[in-house]
Amino acid sequence: MILLFPRNPWPFHRATLALALALACATALPASARELRVCADPNNLPFSNSAGEGFENRIVAIVARDLGATVSYTWWAQRRGFLRHTILAGRCDLVAGLPVGIELLRPTRPYYRSTYVVVSRPNGPTIASLDDPSLARLTVGVQLAGLDAASTPPAQALARRGLTDTVRGYLLTGDYAQANPPARIVEAVARGEVDLALAWGPMAGYFAARATPRLRVDPVRPALDGPKGPMVFDIAMAVRREDEPLRREVGAALERHRTEINAILADYSVPRLDRPAEAAAP
Structure with a gap:
């Protein structure tokens, strides 16, 4: 048997070592983390703030953890034009705490009624x-x-x-x-x-x-003050109308963690007209 060796073995060893290290690093690094892009107000407790102290911040964190994602916020004051400048402009994919019935977006099933x-x-x-x-x-x-x-x-x-x-x-x-x-x-x-x-x-x-x-x-009583005077609203998270897969994922996560979410809402003294124990399909 004839054994062939390179004239200078060191480049060969260095290349082998570099390849081994690259493979080791590739297996050690996590796969590209999923990002959940959320638009919220940075100065609007008890709902949200830039320090993550609002109950919507905490509920979004639960959803992101369930989806194996990290939360990426776009902060925007929640006033007229908020949706137009944020989710509808493509700056994010999810907004929490919106009343069901906004025509421009698709809501999840509501997670509370107030x-x-x-x-x-x-x-x-x-x-x-x-x-x-x-x-x-x-x-x-x-x-x-x-x-x-x-x-x-x-x-x-x-x-x-x-x-x-x-x-x-x-x-x-x-x-x-x-x-x-x-x-x-x-x-x-x-x-x-x-x-x-x-x-x-x-x-x-x-x-x-x-x-x-x-x-x-x-x-406030009455809860419905004429055909255009509702005082009660179902609150959900919402996505763009074409993002049905994300809507289903977020809705399912909300249902799986309903008990945790109920506890958060109670911690923040949210008045509720739904029954906290009730559950609905996403």
């Missing part, structure tokens, strides 16, 4: 319904999405009843230089600037529970 609420001080005045006669004598805070005084369901309901003289509006966007602008309406109740406020439940419930003393939170 309502607008009446926020009042423990020993202060409150109302039984939007038809309570005492409303005419009370200073009432309402949320405004813009300069339109009838831009949220409770504001519209009061306007239909002619109750505008004692209404004080608080912009949802507010002063973005401050933390969590929507919270100003709850702080106004705590400070006595208004007698009570009509506000979206998840936000109001969170800040009311953390006020000193704790503020009272009751669902």
